[in-house]
Amino acid sequence: MFPKDSYDVVVVGGGPSGSTSARYAARNGADVLLVEKRQEIGSPVRCGEGVSMEIFKHVDIKPDSSWFVNQVTGARIFGPSGKFILIDAKKAGDEVGAVIERDNFDKYLAAEAARDGAEIATKTSVVSLLRDGGEVCGVRIRRMGEERDIAAKLVIGADGFESQVARWAGFNTNLKTRDTTSNLQYRMTNLDLDPRFTDFYIGSVAPGGYVWIFPKSRDVANVGIGLLLSKIKGPSEAKDYLDGFIASDPRLKNASIMETVSGGVSVSAPLDKVTADRIMLVGDAARMIDPLTGGGISNGVIAGKVCGEVAVEAVRAKDFSVEFLQRYEKGWRELLEEKLYRDYMAKEKLVSLDDEALDKLIEVMSAVPLENLSTKEILGAIRKKYPELVKEFEDLI
Amino acid sequence: MIELNDDKCMHCGACVGACPANAIYLNEVILDFNDDCTDCGLCVKACPVGALTLIRTRGLKVPAATA
Numbered sequence: 001m002f003p004k005d006s007y008d009v010v011v012v013g014g015g016p017s018g019s020t021s022a023r024y025a026a027r028n029g030a031d032v033l034l035v036e037k038r039q040e041i042g043s044p045v046r047c048g049e050g051v052s053m054e055i056f057k058h059v060d061i062k063p064d065s066s067w068f069v070n071q072v073t074g075a076r077i078f079g080p081s082g083k084f085i086l087i088d089a090k091k092a093g094d095e096v097g098a099v100i101e102r103d104n105f106d107k108y109l110a111a112e113a114a115r116d117g118a119e120i121a122t123k124t125s126v127v128s129l130l131r132d133g134g135e136v137c138g139v140r141i142r143r144m145g146e147e148r149d150i151a152a153k154l155v156i157g158a159d160g161f162e163s164q165v166a167r168w169a170g171f172n173t174n175l176k177t178r179d180t181t182s183n184l185q186y187r188m189t190n191l192d193l194d195p196r197f198t199d200f201y202i203g204s205v206a207p208g209g210y211v212w213i214f215p216k217s218r219d220v221a222n223v224g225i226g227l228l229l230s231k232i233k234g235p236s237e238a239k240d241y242l243d244g245f246i247a248s249d250p251r252l253k254n255a256s257i258m259e260t261v262s263g264g265v266s267v268s269a270p271l272d273k274v275t276a277d278r279i280m281l282v283g284d285a286a287r288m289i290d291p292l293t294g295g296g297i298s299n300g301v302i303a304g305k306v307c308g309e310v311a312v313e314a315v316r317a318k319d320f321s322v323e324f325l326q327r328y329e330k331g332w333r334e335l336l337e338e339k340l341y342r343d344y345m346a347k348e349k350l351v352s353l354d355d356e357a358l359d360k361l362i363e364v365m366s367a368v369p370l371e372n373l374s375t376k377e378i379l380g381a382i383r384k385k386y387p388e389l390v391k392e393f394e395d396l397i
Numbered sequence: 398m399i400e401l402n403d404d405k406c407m408h409c410g411a412c413v414g415a416c417p418a419n420a421i422y423l424n425e426v427i428l429d430f431n432d433d434c435t436d437c438g439l440c441v442k443a444c445p446v447g448a449l450t451l452i453r454t455r456g457l458k459v460p461a462a463t464a
């Protein structure tokens with residue numbers, strides 16, 4: 001059961017991005033090791049557990065009852081005054097289409113990788129990259145008090161927001177405070193919710209971010225908050241704001257907390273470069289999270305598939321140069337980059353608006369017919385009524 | 398210097414990803430700071446539950462002779 005000394009591909013991180021990369025590399029013939037430092041894949045959960053239905057289009061995954069627990073019909077975005085817009089899950093190419101059990105989802109993806117031939121090592125940390133004349137040639141792992149060197153032709157950094165691999169390899173993954181959020185969430189029970197909707201609350205209830213309620217059923221939901229670091233003044237604001245919101249919402253007042261979840265989420269533009277000789281980054285490690293929603297599962301899985309496929313092509317061609325790996329850069333950017341930049345600009349705008357402006361925005365958007373809820377249509381409608389709100393966005397319209 | 402309150406820490410890594418010096422190491426329930434820490438305090442802001450505190454030590458060191 002102990003890993004071998006050498007693999008074609010070592011994937012660091014057993015989250016959705018890493019498991020998907022490992023799976024597509026292994027199923028197409030590469031010899032793959034997936035390394036996860038936690039003792040249990042998927043646990044503890046660090047996620048709101050909302051996913052778009054997009055992933056099922058791109059990747060060979062079928063909703064499984066072990067993790068696919070509540071498909072919602074829409075997302076409601078509440079402005080500070082309480083007015084909301086309803087975004088139909090089917091029409092908006094949206095982030096939230098279903099609420100899942102992330103721990104089981106991650107295990108499912110890892111098991112798919114294993115079934116397709118990848119080896120998995122849990123409770124095993126990658127502690128450094130091995131180099132041969134400057135070039136990455138493997139990883140040093142620590143496992144049960146023992147350190148070992150594992151050679152790899154290609155290393156995939158899928159180690160999440162923490163992204164040590166990226167930094168060891170010399171990528172600049174540093175985030176600005178305006179591009180980083182601090183998040184806290186409670187999994188609550190004894191609720192009385194409409195499980196057909198995921199709810200988002202924007203404005204001064206969550207400076208630079210939002211409060212979310214993602215229901216698993218009428219009775220159980222993830223209730224969380226994300227705050228932009230640049231708007232945070234002192235310690236523990238995420239907790240203070242979230243507790244304040246819960247105390248003020250009659251649906252939540254009598255609920256109990258079954259689990260507390262926290263974590264960092266980047267809301268930046270993606271890295272300019274996620275490949276170098278013998279190394280690729282994917283998922284949160286490559287800052288592929290959607291900057292508007294903070295959702296990263298779908299993007300990580302979608303890019304992970306491309307990453308795994310290119311890894312095999314590189315193994316076949318025996319070419320691990322950054323030039324060859326441009327196939328991956330090109331592939332994932334074609335699928336995700338435009339939306340990431342568009343949503344980054346939208347986020348930059350949204351975080352600059354005060355409650356009054358946000359209410360105007362919600363008011364205009366609620367008048368746009370649902371079918372037309374594209375960024376372009378929305379901006380067009382706002383321009384008609386409040387041109388000053390969209391001045392900087394003329395080129396998008 | 399950054400002080401960690403183990404009682405509050407969720408071991409979630411929000412501080413690790415926010416740290417510009419890569420000075421924080423997390424493994425399950427172990428959180429460690431190394432000497433690369435510059436006392437910039439970003440981790441304090443990133444921590445959702447207030448488990449980290451920046452203790453300002455610079456300029457406060459008592460010279461050995463008078464201690």
Ligand SMILES: Cc1cc2nc3c(=O)[nH]c(=O)nc-3n(C[C@H](O)[C@H](O)[C@H](O)COP(=O)(O)OP(=O)(O)OC[C@H]3O[C@@H](n4cnc5c(N)ncnc54)[C@H](O)[C@@H]3O)c2cc1C
Binds near residue numbers: 037184
């Ligand atoms: C509170 C919160 C709520 C969120 N809500 C949502 C949501 O509702 N929807 C959504 O789409 N996204 C959400 N996200 C973001 C989402 O969780 C991430 O985008 C997603 O997990 C990214 O997957 P990944 O595989 O890239 O990274 P991760 O899932 O972070 O996986 C990285 C893995 O690498 C492992 N690892 C790290 N370093 C090492 C090492 N040195 N050696 C070995 N293993 C290592 C880690 O233990 C981890 O398991 C949320 C995040 C937070 C914090």
